[in-house]
Each structure stands twice: as structure tokens, then as C-alpha cells.
Amino acid sequence: MQEGLSNAGGAISHGIDSRREKKQLLAENKRLNNKVNELESKLTNTRLKENELTRLEKLLKLSKDYDKYKTTGARIIAKGTSNWFSTFTIDKGSADGIKKDMNVIADNGLVGCVISVGKHYANVRSIIDDDSxxxxxxxxxxxxxxxxxxxxxxxxxxxxxxxxxxxxxxxxxxxxxxxxxxxxxxxxxxxxxxxxxxxxxxxxxxxxxxxxxxVVDFSHLSEVLVITELKKTGK
Known part of the structure; x- marks a missing residue:
């Protein structure tokens, strides 16, 4: 009988240990998953920063290619319903010296021109738009x-x-x-x-x-340069 009780006690103890071990494994698994998610998030942020740096380096090169013109960088904050950037909005406006008809460039050349200006934003029509x-x-x-x-x-x-x-x-x-x-x-x-x-x-x-x-990829635009001078027409 004592042997039976001993065996029963051992089984109970083993069961408790198994549940404890399972709980520990679940906790460790959760910790590892959280760590993986954290690392993936950091990796994504790193890639985003690298992509942004690459784009900004291209804009810097473009500004040097057209150094006879004064330019200012701007981010695109909205665009039309099309998948293409035929019309879009940038985050700089009259408060930043932006005026209607100023030329907009990106990648290696012409994007379009400013068609309307608010205090802190401006709307741009690109050369692929139907009205361009x-x-x-x-x-x-x-x-x-x-x-x-x-x-x-x-x-x-x-x-x-x-x-x-x-x-x-x-x-x-x-x-x-x-x-x-x-x-x-x-x-x-x-x-x-x-x-x-x-x-x-x-x-x-x-x-x-x-x-x-x-030369411009009109399906992928994030930042642009605005040439901050207007064409002199003699008027």
C-alpha cells in the first residue's frame, strides 16, 4: 500500500512538474516571439531609413545636377485617386516661398509644376496628367x-x-x-x-x-525638389 501511495505521489509530482515545465515553455515561447517581433520591427525601420536615405541622396545629386536653379525639398503628403502620381500635394506652401507655376523635379528630371498653393501645402500637376x-x-x-x-x-x-x-x-x-x-x-x-x-x-x-x-518613375514618388524661381516670360 505504501508503495502504491509512493507511486501515486510520484505521478502527481511528475504531473505538477510537467505542467510547470509546459508553463515555462509557453512563457519562453512568448518571450521569443516578442523578441522576434521586436527585431523584425527594428529591421523594417532600418530598411525604411535606408530607403529614405537613398532617396534623399538622389535628390541631393539632382540638386547638384541643376545647381543653376535654387531648389527646396518637399514630401508628398497626398495624391489623386489614380495609382500614378498625375496630381499630388506636397508639404510646403506659400509660407515656404512656393508659388504657382514653379517647376517640380525628381529622379533625374521633370515631374511637373505647381498649380495651386496654400500656406503650408501646394498642389502639383505632373506631365503625365491628361491636362498637361x-x-x-x-x-x-x-x-x-x-x-x-x-x-x-x-x-x-x-x-x-x-x-x-x-x-x-x-x-x-x-x-x-x-x-x-x-x-x-x-x-x-x-x-x-x-x-x-x-x-x-x-x-x-x-x-x-x-x-x-x-526619366521619372511616376508610379513611385515620395520626395521632390521644387525649383524656387519662375520662368521669366517678359510680361
């Missing part, structure tokens, strides 16, 4: 053209359209750089827009139309 028109020229030949925005086109193949190119000597080739023109009423001259992707002669045999590969 930009006077541009081919950098190698200085032949002028008109670049028209179009969300359908950019969604379809990532390109923007041009028309009215007077290339009478047929010197313009695919891959030629396209920049803002001197004759533009609001865009400062010499800002890179993109590269000729395709050129076709129009039926009038006088002009050409085609498409351009933009």
Missing part, C-alpha cells in the same frame, strides 16, 4: 515639340506622347534626349524629360509624332 502640355525640344537638334499627358498611355506602356516635331532633316533618332524648351511659358529650359522611344512621320509630311520614355 509641355513645350519641349530635342537636345541634339533643338527641334521643338509638344508633349501631352495621358494616363491611359502611361498605364499601357509607361510612355508619354509627343507631337508637332519639325524634324525636316530627319536627324532625330530613338534614344535622343528631350528637355524643356526655351519657348515654354512656364517651364524653365533644359530640364530633362526623357528619351525618344518611337518617332513616326505624320501624314502631312511636315511633322512627326511619337512617344518618349520619361
Amino acid at each position: 502640355n509641355v513645350s519641349a525640344s530635342v537636345s541634339t537638334t533643338e527641334d521643338d515639340m509638344i508633349i501631352t499627358g495621358g494616363l491611359e498611355q502611361i498605364r499601357k506602356n509607361g510612355l508619354i506622347s509627343f507631337s508637332g516635331l519639325r524634324d525636316t532633316k530627319n536627324k532625330v533618332k530613338e534614344g535622343d534626349a528631350v528637355v524643356t524648351s526655351n519657348i515654354s511659358s512656364k517651364y524653365l529650359p533644359g530640364i530633362l524629360i526623357g528619351y525618344i522611344a518611337k518617332k513616326d512621320n505624320d501624314t502631312n509630311a511636315l511633322t512627326s509624332s511619337g512617344t518618349i520614355t520619361p
